[in-house]
Amino acid sequence: MAIKQISVFLENRHGALSEVTTILKNENIDIRALSIADTTDYGILRMIVSDTEKAKNAIKGAGITVHATEVLGIKVPDVPGGFSKVVDALGSKKIDIEYTYAFLTPKEKEACVIVRVDDNEEAIEALKSVGIDILKETELFY
C-alpha cells in the first residue's frame, strides 16, 4: 500500500539542486510532490516521481547519492481539520511522524499528504480504523 519516494543528498553548494532537476528533465520524469529538509551542512531532497526506478538509476549514474524509501500517501479532504484528523489518528496510537509534506490532487477538494513513519503497516491500520484512505501508487499519476 505504501508508495515509493526517492531521497537525494544535496551538498550545500551552488547548483546542487539544479543538477538533480536537470537529470529528471532530461529523462522526462515528472515530479508529483517534493520537499527539502535543510540542515546547516546539507539538504535532503525528497520526491514522489513518475518513474522511481528510472529516476533513481539516472541520479545514481551521475554520482549523486540517492535512496528509495516507502512512505504513505494519505487522502485528505481539502477542508479545515482534514490534516488534523490524520495527525490525531497517528498520535492516538503513539506513532511518530518523522516528516510530512502535502500536495493537491486534480480531484476537487482533495489533497494528499505524504507521511514518513517507522512502521507503515501499523500506521495504515491506525488510519483505516478511523476511515482515512491510503493512496495507491497508481492513483498518483494520471
Place this chain on the structure above:
Amino acid sequence: MSDKFLSKIEGASREEIREEQSRRLRETVKRCYENIPFYQKKFDEIGLKPEDIQTIDDITKLPFTTKQDLRDNYPFGLFAVTNDELVRIHASSGTTGKQTVVGYTKGDIDRWAECAGRALYSIGTRKGDKVHVSYGYGLFTGGLGMHYGAEYMGATAIPASTGNTKRQISLLQDFEADIICCTPSYALVIAETMKEMGIDPKTLPLRAGYLGAEPWSENMRKEIEKTLAIKAYDIYGLSEIAGPGVAYECEAQEGMHICEDYFYPEIIDPDTLEPVKEGEYGELVFTCIGKEALPLLRYRTRDISALSYEQCSCGRTLVKMTKPKGRSDDMLIIRGVNVFPSQVEHVILSLGMEPNYQIIVDRVNNLDTMTVCVEMSDEVFSDSVKKLETTERNIATAMQSTLGIAAKVKLVAPRSLPRTEGKAQRVIDKRVI
C-alpha cells in the same frame, strides 16, 4: 656563577659536557642491554656490544627507537626498572587508541624537575616568585612537569590546571603570579577574556609566560606579549623523553637550550638516517642519558629542527635547538593533543564506513578546531535527517574517545572530497601560525 644558572653544567665547557655525556651514555647503554630485552635483541642482531660504546661519538652505532616501538611494547615493555622503582607514569594519546606510556623513577622525576627548574630560572624566576601552571594536570606531562620544576627551584607553584578562564584570571589577580605556564593559544584566550572582563593586563604583576606544547609563531609571540603585557618564552618537551623542560628559551632568546646532559640531541636526515651538518635542518633525535625507567636510545621525535653549538649571550654553553618548523610524519598537534590521520581512519573503519575522509584544522578565536568530513556511502545515506545526525554523532563520539579531543563531524557526498591519484587529500591545515 652559582647564581647565574640553576645547574653548574649549563655553563660548563664543551669538554666537560662531552665527558659527562660519554659517562652517562656508557651507563645508559649498559642499563638498556641488561634490562630491556627489546634493546638486547636489537644489539645482538647488529652484533653490537655495550663495550663498543665508549664516548658520545659512538652514539651513531646505536639503533634508533620509534614511537611504533613504544606502541609494540605497550604498556611497560621498554621499562628498565621493576615496579618497585617506578614512582610515576604519564601517557600521551596514540594511534588506534593505544597510548604511549612513560615511566619515571624518583631520580628521573628529580632530573626532569631540575630541567624544568633550569628553564624557569633562565627567564629570571627566583625564590619568592609564583608560577601559575595552566597546563593540564593528569597523564599529560605539561602540568605536573612545570609544577615540579617550579618547586624544584624554590618558586611557588600554583596548580591552576586548565579551564574556567575567568577563575584563572581571578587567581592571577589575587595570588599575584609572576610567571604563567600554558599553551600559546590559551595565553591568547586569557588575554581576550581579560579584555572582555575589562581588566587591563598591565595592572597584574604577571611578567612572563612559558608557552609550549603546540606550534606557534613569532607573530603569535608578539600578539601575546602585546595583549597580555608579558614576555613570552618558548619551552619544548615531549613525554617520551620527559615532558616540558627538555629544551627551553632563556632571556637571550637565541634558541632553546637543550638539557643535553640528560637528553642528548642529534639531527638526522629522516630519509637516509645519517647525521646532518651543524646548523642544518633535519629530524631531531634524543637519547635519554639521564633516565632510569625509560632510557630510550636515539628516539626519533619526528620534529624538524636544527642545532647550534655557538655559546649563547646568556653565558650558557648548552646546545640550542630552533623552534621545530614541522614534522617528518603526518602528526597534527591540535590543542596540544597529538593526532594522526590514521587514528581518524581507524575510527571510520571501525564503524563499518569507507575510509574516505578529510581533516580540516583551523584556528578560530585562537583555539584550534578540527572538522572531519566523511564521505557517505549509499548505505549510510537516509531520507531521515535524524538518522544522518545520529551517524554524525556516533562518529564524533568514537573520535572523541580515540583522539581525546572533540571533533565536528560532517557527512559529505560520495566522491566529493578532492583526490590526488585516487586518494583523498587527508589533511587541510588552515591555521595561520
